[in-house]
Structures are given as C-alpha cells and as structure tokens.
Amino acid sequence: MxxxxxxLLRELAPHVLxxxxxxxGDFDAAEDAVQEALTAAAFQWPRTGVPENPxxxxxxxxxxxxxxxxRSESARRRRxxxxxxxxxxxxxxxxxxxEAQVEEDDTLVLLFMCCHPALTRPSAIAxxxxxxxxxxxxxxxxxxLVPEATMAQxxxxxxxxxxxxxxxxxxxPPEARNASLGAVLHVLYxxxxxxxxxxxxxxxxxxxxxxxxxxxxxxxxxxxxxxxxVSGLLALMLLTDARRPARSGPDGEIVPLDExxxxxxxxxxxxxxxxxxxxxxxxxxxxxxxxxxxxxxxxDEAARAEDTDWLQIVELYxxxxxxxxxxxxxxxxxxxxxxxxxxxxxxxxxEKLDRDPRIKDHHRLDAVRGHLLERSGEIEAALTHYEAxxxxxxxxxxxxxxxxxxxxxxxx
Amino acid sequence: MKFMLMMHAPRGNGEYQINQWKPERFRAHIQFxxxxxxxLREAGELASAEGLAPPGQARIVRSNGEGAPEVTDGPFxxxxxxxxxxxxxxxxxxxxxxxxxxxxxxxxxxxxxxLGIQIEVRQVMSGPPDSP
Numbered sequence: 001m002x003x004x005x006x007x008l009l010r011e012l013a014p015h016v017l018x019x020x021x022x023x024x025g026d027f028d029a030a031e032d033a034v035q036e037a038l039t040a041a042a043f044q045w046p047r048t049g050v051p052e053n054p055x056x057x058x059x060x061x062x063x064x065x066x067x068x069x070x071r072s073e074s075a076r077r078r079r080x081x082x083x084x085x086x087x088x089x090x091x092x093x094x095x096x097x098x099e100a101q102v103e104e105d106d107t108l109v110l111l112f113m114c115c116h117p118a119l120t121r122p123s124a125i126a127x128x129x130x131x132x133x134x135x136x137x138x139x140x141x142x143x144x145l146v147p148e149a150t151m152a153q154x155x156x157x158x159x160x161x162x163x164x165x166x167x168x169x170x171x172x173p174p175e176a177r178n179a180s181l182g183a184v185l186h187v188l189y190x191x192x193x194x195x196x197x198x199x200x201x202x203x204x205x206x207x208x209x210x211x212x213x214x215x216x217x218x219x220x221x222x223x224x225x226x227x228x229x230v231s232g233l234l235a236l237m238l239l240t241d242a243r244r245p246a247r248s249g250p251d252g253e254i255v256p257l258d259e260x261x262x263x264x265x266x267x268x269x270x271x272x273x274x275x276x277x278x279x280x281x282x283x284x285x286x287x288x289x290x291x292x293x294x295x296x297x298x299x300d301e302a303a304r305a306e307d308t309d310w311l312q313i314v315e316l317y318x319x320x321x322x323x324x325x326x327x328x329x330x331x332x333x334x335x336x337x338x339x340x341x342x343x344x345x346x347x348x349x350x351e352k353l354d355r356d357p358r359i360k361d362h363h364r365l366d367a368v369r370g371h372l373l374e375r376s377g378e379i380e381a382a383l384t385h386y387e388a389x390x391x392x393x394x395x396x397x398x399x400x401x402x403x404x405x406x407x408x409x410x411x412x
Numbered sequence: 413m414k415f416m417l418m419m420h421a422p423r424g425n426g427e428y429q430i431n432q433w434k435p436e437r438f439r440a441h442i443q444f445x446x447x448x449x450x451x452l453r454e455a456g457e458l459a460s461a462e463g464l465a466p467p468g469q470a471r472i473v474r475s476n477g478e479g480a481p482e483v484t485d486g487p488f489x490x491x492x493x494x495x496x497x498x499x500x501x502x503x504x505x506x507x508x509x510x511x512x513x514x515x516x517x518x519x520x521x522x523x524x525x526x527l528g529i530q531i532e533v534r535q536v537m538s539g540p541p542d543s544p
Contacts, residue, residue, distance in 0.1 A: 251446060387431050394465045400442055407435035 005045055008054060009038050010215070013134025016058040018106025021169050024066055027113070028159040031131050033066035034058070038134060105171065107132065108223045111216075112172055112180045114158075115187040118165035123158035124187045125194070130155055132219075133212055143207045144194070181224065185233050185289060188217050192237050210241050221276075231280035232290025238273035239296035242266040254401040258305035270300045291320045310339040327359035331368055343372040363392035367402065374409065383409055414459060414502050414536035415509035417516065419529055420493040433522045441527075444519045452501060452512065463497035470494075493530070500536060509533050 013034065020030040037058045051057040114128040129135045129143075141151035172180045195209030217234040224230050246260035274297045280290050295316045302308040317333035320326070330353060338346025350369055353359050370385035383406060390402035430438060452458035475481035499516070503509050513531040521527035 251443070390431055391466050391468055396463055400438075403431055403433070403438055404435045406431050407433060407438055410432075411434060 005042070005050065008050070009041055009058075010134035012055050012058055013038060014107040014110050014132045014219075015055060016062055017131055018110060019059050020062045020066060022106065023063065024070075025169070026066075026070075027169060028163060029066055029069055030062070031159065033062040033069065035130070035136065036065045037062035039136065104223055107219060109169060109171055111184045111220065113162060113167055113169065115180075115184040116162065116165065116167050117183055118167065119158050119161050121187065121190060123154055123161065124183075125191055126151060126154045127158040127162075128187055128216070129191065129212065133216060135207060135212070139207045143209050181227065181230070184220065185229060188213050188220065189233060189289075191216070192240075196240070210237070210244075213237060214241060226283070228280040228283050228285075229287040229289050231276045232287060232293045235273040235276035235280070235293035236289055236296055238269045238276070239293060239300050242269035242273065242300060248397070252397055253404075254397050256401075257299065260305075262303065262305075265300065270297075273297060274301060286319070288320060288323060291316055291323075308339070310336055314340055327353055327356045328364070330356075331359065331364060335368055335371075338372050338375070343375040346372045347376070361392070363389040363398075366392065379409055413505060413509075414500055414538070415506070416534045416536055417499040417501060417509065417513050418532040418534070419496045419498065419516065420532060421496045421529060422493050423491070437520065437522050437524060440520050440524070445516075448512075448516060448519075449499075452499070457501050457503050457508075457512070459500040459502045461497070461499040464495055467494040506533075506535070509535075 016037065017031060017034045020034055021027050024030055040061055041054070041058060045051070045054075110132050111128065114131050115124045119127065126140055126144075129140050130137065135143075137152050137155060138148050140155075141148040144151065171177075192210050192213035195211070195213060214234070214237045217230070217237055221227075221230050221234045242265050243257070243260060245266065246262065246264040247255055247257075249255055273293065277290065277293050277297050280286070281294070286294070295313055298309050298312050298316070314333065314336045317329060317336055320329045321333055330349070334346045334349035334353075337349055347369065350365065350372070353365055359365055366385045366389035370382045370389060373379075373382035373385060386402050386406050386409070390399050390406065393399050393402065430441075433441070449458060449461055452461075470485075472484050473481055474484075499512070501509060501512055503512070510533060513533050517529050517531050518526035519529060
C-alpha cells in the first residue's frame with residue numbers, strides 16, 4: 001500500500017477512536033475495534049480505492065466490529081445483554097461536520113488517557129503509539145525490537161490499568177491539566193529518544209519512532225498552540241532530528257556535533273524549530289523543553305562548529321540549572337563553560353558532580369572529563385577516563401567511538 | 413533448529429582488551445562482525461544477536477523468597493571468562509550452527525590475524541511438539 005494511505009490511516013486513527021469511544025464508552029473494546037478497522041482499511045483501500053469519506057468508513061467498520069464483539073461477548077456469557085446499544089450499527093455513526101471541535105478534544109483526551117501516570121512509561125509509550133498514533137502492534141513491537149506477543153501484552157495491560165484507575169474518557173480538570181500535559185510531553189520525548197537511540201545501524205524496515213514522535217508532538221502543538229512547552233518540545237525534536245543525516249557515518253558510527261557536515265542538516269527543520277522557539281519565547285517564561293530547544297537552535301544556527309555562540313549556551317544552561325536540579329544539565333553546562341573559559345574551569349565544575357550519586361558513576365561524566373583533560377593536554381589522565389567511559393556505556397556505537405578515540409590518542 | 417552461540421572472552425590483560433587495540437584493527441574487527449550479522453540476516457538465519465555490557469556492571473541476584481533479595485557483585489570477578497555477546501540463529505542443522513560459530517571465531521584480532529575466540533554452541537529448546 002502506498003505510504004500516503006498509511007499516513008492517512010495514522011492521522012485518522014485518534015479521531016475514529018474518539019468517536020467510537022464517545023458512542024460506546026468501552027475504551028478497551030473500542031480501541032481493539034478501531035485497530036481491526038485500520039487493518040481492514042490497509043487491506044481493502046489499495047484494492048478498492050480510498051472511500052470518499054475515509055473517516056466515516058473507519059468509524060462505521062469499527063462500530064460494526066465493536067457491536068459484533070459486544071454481542072458475541074454477551075451471548076457467550078449467556079446472560080441478558082447488559083450493554084444497550086441505542087443506535088443500530090451503521091446508522092448515523094458519523095458525527096456532523098460541526099463536531100470538529102469535539103474531535104480535536106478527543107485526540108487530546110486520548111493523549112491524556114494514554115499517558116496517564118497510572119501507567120508505567122513503557123506501557124504509556126506503547127498505548128500512545130497504538131491508540132493515538134494509529135500504529136499496529138506489529139509495527140510497535142518491531143520498532144522496539146521485542147516480540148509481538150510481548151508488545152500485545154504490554155498494550156493489553158496498559159488498557160487494564162486505565163480501566164482499573166477509573167480514568168474516564170474526559171478532559172482532566174483545569175487544575176490537573178498542566179500535570180497531565182507534562183506527562184504527555186514526557187512520553188512523546190521518550191518515544192523520540194527511543195527513535196534517536198535505535199535509528200543508527202540495524203534499522204531495517206522499522207517504523208521511525210522519531211518521526212512518529214514529531215508527528216504526535218505536532219498534533220499536540222496544534223491542539224494546544226498556546227503552550228510554550230509543547231512548542232518547545234516540538235522545536236527540540238525538529239532541531240535535533242535535523243542533524244540526523246550527519247550524526248552517524250555509513251556504518252552507524254557516531255559523528256560528534258563539532259565534526260558533522262553541517263551542509264547535510266535539514267534546513268527546513270532547523271528553520272521551523274528556530275521559529276517555534278522565537279515565537280514561544282515571546283509568549284512568556286520558558287520551561288525546560290523550550291530552553292533545551294533554544295540551546296539546540298543556537299547549535300543549529302552556527303554555520304561552522306567554531307561559530308557556535310557558546311556564551312549564549314552557557315547562559316541558557318544556567319537558567320535551566322536554576323529551574324531544576326538535574327545533574328545532566330549541570331554536566332552540559334560544564335562543557336559549555338569549558339568552551340568559553342577553558343577546560344580548567346569546566347573540570348572544576350565537574351568536581352561537584354563527583355559527589356552526586358545520580359551521576360558520579362555514569363559514563364558521560366567520565367567521557368566529559370576525558371574530553372576536558374584531553375583539551376588540557378593531560379593525555380594519560382584523559383585515556384583513563386575514556387577507558388572508564390567505554391567500559392560503562394551500554395551503547396555499542398558510543399563504546400566503539402570511545403575505543404577509536406582511545407586508539408588514536410595512544411597512537412600519537 | 414535454533415542454536416545459541418555464546419562468545420566468551422578471557423579476563424585479564426591479553427589481546428582481548430579491546431581498548432588497547434589500534435583503531436584500524438578495532439575497525440576491522442567491528443566490520444567483520446557487521447558483515448557476519450548482515451550475511452546471517454540476509455540468509456534468514458539470524459533470530460537475534462546482542463552484545464553485552466562489560467561484566468564490571470554485572471550483578472548476581474538471589475532470593476529465597478524471604479526478606480530482601482541478595483544483590484552482589486561477585487563471584488565472577490574471579491572467573492576466568494565472561495560472556496561478551498550472543499547470537500541466536502535459526503538453521504537447518506547443528507553443523508550449520510557450528511560453521512557459523514567457526515566463522516565468528518575467526519574475527520580478526522589486534523594483530524590482524526584470527527582471534528580464535530571461544531564460542532559455545534547450545535541448542536535452544538523448542539515448545540511442545542506439533543500435534544500429528
């Protein structure tokens with residue numbers, strides 16, 4: 001089937017699910033029915049052509065699957081049918097056109113449901129990709145390199161958790177809205193990172209999770225355009241993903257930011273991301289996603305690595321540090337300080353992190369220290385820390401990168 | 413038939429200490445493994461393959477069901493070898509699994525010659541037999 005068909009189905013998925021859940025109430029069964037309808041469409045549309053109103057077609061098929069399912073369920077139980085279906089299937093299942101607003105809210109409600117704190121993050125990720133992203137269980141399983149049965153079980157448990165926690169298909173109350181949105185952004189951020197981590201090497205015919213995360217973040221941005229954190233997350237994804245063609249070599253080896261061929265960067269993505277940052281910055285105080293996006297924008301807008309405005313990056317990290325006590329941010333801040341005021345100042349800042357149990361044994365602290373020592377000309381000490389980092393990292397490309405660096409330094 | 417091919421490396425300071433290798437030798441080693449996996453994947457024989465993080469971060473976990481489980485660093489600090497990574501291949505017969513293991517064992521070492529790394533081959537048990 002053509003990619004446009006797949007994209008159309010994924011775009012329609014949350015609207016269809018929203019309509020079916022609103023009508024029949026049962027999120028779990030409705031979600032299964034919509035998956036069946038999407039599968040049917042993926043098989044049928046390339047043969048018969050896309051129906052005139054694809055959304056109505058999907059809603060109708062999903063509603064029929066759902067009522068079939070509910071009927072056979074009640075028959076199986078040999079009880080009186082508890083579920084009263086007020087409308088016969090196929091009749092008037094399409095919402096009138098003026099329900100566009102309801103539909104938008106549906107997608108947002110679905111996002112809030114799927115990213116609810118009652119779910120574990122892996123469950124929330126899987127359910128979001130399926131219920132809001134319109135991906136099949138097979139696609140999600142392949143993207144995460146786990147067996148399909150495992151992923152199916154994860155999704156099914158996620159739905160049980162939603163049922164158990166009593167989260168209804170409704171907008172969270174206004175006072176909980178910010179926290180709910182924060183949970184959604186975190187899940188989308190994790191999906192993006194998963195794609196970022198797995199996209200180099202070995203990725204054959206897999207759904208591109210980074211692109212899916214960008215698509216979902218874009219949808220969230222359209223639904224809540226006033227939120228500067230949603231803008232910030234979308235911008236951060238675009239500005240990071242823009243470097244994708246340059247950030248790894250032909251065999252998936254890491255190419256660090258300062259050695260990347262910047263002419264390969266996706267200029268449209270950079271421009272869109274930078275514009276989002278500018279617009280959101282004017283709207284009011286910046287949150288952590290927007291600040292991270294601003295830092296990414298400063299990097300992306302430098303024509304050459306040596307043109308990078310490190311002073312501005314130092315300032316942005318300083319603001320981030322005041323906002324949250326995050327050792328990774330402190331580590332990045334130290335790197336930026338070293339770029340502005342020399343490696344000795346950066347190394348001095350690392351000493352505080354040696355006492356932070358959250359990061360003291362992390363390979364990145366060793367890698368950064370190795371880098372700053374190398375820049376200070378202390379090659380032997382640098383080697384010790386690069387070796388420690390290579391020993392600790394769980395990423396094969398990163399380990400290979402560090403080992404090659406070690407080999408080169410030793411060969412000098 | 414599925415087989416698990418387990419690559420074991422000896423501990424110590426010998427030629428398996430990859431952080432002592434010259435970059436081009438290390439590159440050649442990585443390339444060999446990539447090509448091997450690519451060949452297996454294209455032949456439809458690769459079920460999965462993973463490299464394991466170094467044993468420095470490994471823990472032994474034990475629990476008798478009462479109280480907190482016991483989590484320790486050892487005793488593999490003293491063991492002579494450790495598991496570096498594994499493949500699960502789905503092949504016609506055991507001989508094919510041995511051939512793949514033999515190929516993997518010839519991955520080039522720091523001097524450019526085959527490393528002769530030790531690979532344990534074990535059959536993966538299957539589910540219940542198909543009904544007749």
